């Protein structure tokens with residue numbers, strides 16, 4: 068693997084850095100998991116889109132720059148380095164979009180990608196239900212065929228839907244064949260949340276933000292052209308989305324490299340002399356760089372047309388545990404100051420604690436690694 072950046076890639080980095088240095092809001096924005104903060108974040112994302120930085124690796128026709136995945140990684144590094152706001156459009160651009168590119172019809176791509184890139188339409192993820200989280204195939208939300216109208220009627224409840232109360236659309240799984248074996252008979256739907264019969268009820272998180280929602284469907288009509296992939300093959304389509312979430316796009320290494328740089332700055336400010344603390348900081352830096360190298364290897368595989376598959380579970384366990392470790396080290400350094408309400412380290416730590424839960428819990432990822440990567444027998 069050649070780890071040197073080409074002249075074009077370096078020029079791309081310089082252009083991105085210059086734009087971000089001039090345009091990133093200096094004071095930061097209110098949390099994107101509040102209604103007010105979400106609106107501010109969308110304004111910022113609109114500015115990104117207008118300058119064609121919102122979705123760099125997408126085709127130009129959809130607002131991108133036709134950038135390679137390597138360039139996308141460079142952009143992500145620069146984005147985090149500049150301290151730019153977290154993307155509230157992430158469930159669309161990082162999770163649904165790769166799935167639309169793989170399974171969507173040309174009509175679906177033309178219909179949804181441009182408005183997703185500009186932030187005019189925003190997407191939330193409808194997997195979890197009150198009785199189906201880790202065991203996603205146990206979902207009871209269903210879709211019943213309406214032959215006459217040419218579509219499906221959806222019913223059921225989704226929960227823990229991140230930013231569901233602020234988004235315009237949901238992608239999710241619904242059971243279309245109740246007689247089929249568990250992982251079959253599921254279909255992936257794209258649901259506009261203003262469709263009659265949809266009720267969205269926001270609720271608060273433990274950190275005080277209102278970011279979650281329950282999304283209820285009561286006989287909601289969805290036409291055939293809002294089915295993504297084949298009917299009854301939704302599990303396969305959903306696994307492509309979760310692969311993006313665990314593996315590559317949701318948490319790019321730039322995020323952790325930037326966190327380690329801030330940790331080093333904090334250690335300098337506080338004059339960290341304890342050798343054990345210094346060791347933890349060094350370990351964090353090593354792990355962030357190891358994750359960067361692992362990501363480069365993943366991109367190499369993808370560029371060669373391979374799919375990382377179950378290995379994305381290794382990645383997810385690694386980045387989520389690294390995030391907790393980096394924030395715990397920072398809290399130790401910041402001491403009582405970290406308890407001040409507006410401390411970014413405290414807020415970051417609270418969110419890092421949820422990393423081992425969302426995108427499939429780390430216990431479940433370890434089961435996947437044991438069975439599908441290491442080939443150990445199922446218990």
Ligand SMILES: Cc1cc2nc3c(=O)[nH]c(=O)nc-3n(C[C@H](O)[C@H](O)[C@H](O)COP(=O)(O)OP(=O)(O)OC[C@H]3O[C@@H](n4cnc5c(N)ncnc54)[C@H](O)[C@@H]3O)c2cc1C
Pocket residue numbers: 191192193194195196199200201202226227228229421424425426427428429430431434
């Ligand atoms: C910040 C955050 C954002 C989220 N956003 C979304 C979203 O946008 N959309 C969405 O659909 N969901 C979302 N979720 C929900 C998330 O996907 C679920 O919480 C997760 O899949 C676990 O499901 P559960 O909460 O029902 O826990 P359960 O499945 O009930 O699990 C409870 C505990 O049992 C363990 N466990 C369960 N089964 C096994 C097993 N077979 N082997 C070993 N251990 C097991 C789990 O690891 C966990 O520790 C979000 C969650 C968080 C924390």
